[in-house]
């Protein structure tokens with residue numbers, strides 16, 4: 001039995017993940033954590049309560065934590081995982097360099113997986129984007145666009161940046177050196193070899209990502225369209241179960257490891 005704690009238990013993803021844990025044989029919901037003042041504080045999920053403002057007690061009862069919250073909560077959640085010797089899967093987006101440094105540090109002691117997208121489809125898409133960018137060369141322009149629901153707070157999406165990193169890898173350079181500022185802020189012709197981003201927000205869209213590779217006289221479009229949050233929840237629970245697997249060493253893992261994609 002794998003014991004799973006859910007951080008952000010009352011959120012859109014938290015709710016989808018709780019349903020997935022409860023539907024998964026050999027998985028047990030060790031508890032949930034929310035922000036103080038959330039309407040779900042104190043309500044009962046599985047065999048435990050939703051605890052507010054303190055991830056530590058849940059980490060002590062769990063083999064693995066799943067965190068879909070906000071970047072501001074990350075330090076506390078890593079501390080709880082380290083203290084409880086639990087693995088942790090981090091799905092939160094909007095992370096900055098200092099968050100990645102904290103994740104690297106935690107991964108010296110526990111198994112950690114941080115990913116902007118837990119779906120199989122996006123994991124495969126990233127490999128295709130890297131391959132296409134490598135094959136096509138820098139005279140093909142790359143533009144990544146995404147559409148999300150009206151509640152999303154970060155832009156570009158974590159997945160758009162993840163796909164940008166894959167494209168940059170294909171081009172043999174870090175994304176920071178290839179990322180273009182928004183076109184509307186930079187009049188004039190497009191910088192050759194750069195990677196551009198565009199974001200749309202509206203309605204209830206679960207998350208669409210499109211990668212356009214535009215050459216002279218021809219274009220390639222690679223896309224992933226999420227039809228619901230269940231794909232992210234399934235990937236998160238699969239990843240959490242893999243992380244908590246017997247003998248999983250401390251380290252930083254990727255969804256490609258979970259799906260066996262090398």
Ligand SMILES: NC(=O)C1=CN([C@@H]2O[C@H](COP(=O)(O)OP(=O)(O)OC[C@H]3O[C@@H](n4cnc5c(N)ncnc54)[C@H](OP(=O)(O)O)[C@@H]3O)[C@@H](O)[C@H]2O)C=CC1
Nearest residue numbers: 008010011012013034035069073091092093116117118232
């Ligand atoms: N990796 C992936 O595959 C995916 C990643 N995401 C990412 O996951 C994150 C959450 O998305 P979503 O579920 O839509 O957002 P929600 O706002 O619906 O959920 C986040 C939840 O976390 C709660 N929260 C905030 N701070 C804390 C804290 N310190 N401790 C515990 N809970 C806290 C929020 O409470 P309150 O409402 O009171 O602020 C809220 O209930 C986003 O960064 C999103 O981009 C989303 C989908 C897929």
Ligand SMILES: O=C(O)C1=N[C@H](C(=O)O)C[C@H](O)C1
Nearest residue numbers: 093116152157158159206207
């Ligand atoms: O906030 C969301 O909803 C999503 N966020 C992730 C991201 O920023 O890429 C993943 C997915 O697209 C849904």
